Amino acid sequence: PQLPHGHMALPSFWKVVEDSLQQSGAQLRAFCQAFETVTPSPGTQPLTPAEERKVHSLVSKHGPDKLYQVTSNISGSRDLDLTLLRGQIVALLQSSDTKGNTSRWLVDAGGPRGFVPAAKLQPY
Numbered sequence: 001p002q003l004p005h006g007h008m009a010l011p012s013f014w015k016v017v018e019d020s021l022q023q024s025g026a027q028l029r030a031f032c033q034a035f036e037t038v039t040p041s042p043g044t045q046p047l048t049p050a051e052e053r054k055v056h057s058l059v060s061k062h063g064p065d066k067l068y069q070v071t072s073n074i075s076g077s078r079d080l081d082l083t084l085l086r087g088q089i090v091a092l093l094q095s096s097d098t099k100g101n102t103s104r105w106l107v108d109a110g111g112p113r114g115f116v117p118a119a120k121l122q123p124y
Contacts, residue, residue, distance in 0.1 A: 047089070054110035055089045062091035062108065068121040082107065082114035089124055090116070 008016070047055065058067060068090055076083045084090065090107040097104040097115050104115045 047087075051089065058089065058091040058108065058110055062093075066092045067124040068092055068107070069124045070116070071120050071122050074116050074120050076114065076116075078115075080114045082109055082112060082116050084109060084116060090121070092121075 055067070070084045070086055070088045070090065072086050074082065074084045082090075088109065090109045092105055093108055093113065094106040095118070096102045097106065103118050105118045105121065106113065107116055107121075
């Protein structure tokens with residue numbers, strides 16, 4: 001079977017491929033942004049008994065003013081990043097990372113400690 005662009009010179013063919021990939025990338029980014037804004041930010045999620053025990057231990061270790069709730073799932077991509085689920089409670093240890101970047105916070109998730117995006121945390 002003949003491809004629709006089979007008659008094109010190679011440079012033009014790659015240009016067509018590149019353009020359609022860029023367009024798909026832009027559509028995907030737009031979709032992701034729309035999804036982020038449409039997803040309702042959770043009210044306070046009900047806690048499981050295990051989570052409640054964890055919250056009590058975080059409060060006794062760090063104090064109630066250091067507690068934050070995760071507003072959407074976080075999948076850690078770098079070393080020292082935490083992967084957390086929406087609704088989980090964490091305690092703030094430091095409001096920046098080791099390079100002083102204030103958009104990544106160091107938190108205690110009731111055992112594991114690591115970095116999470118500050119934008120996905122709300123005071124608990």
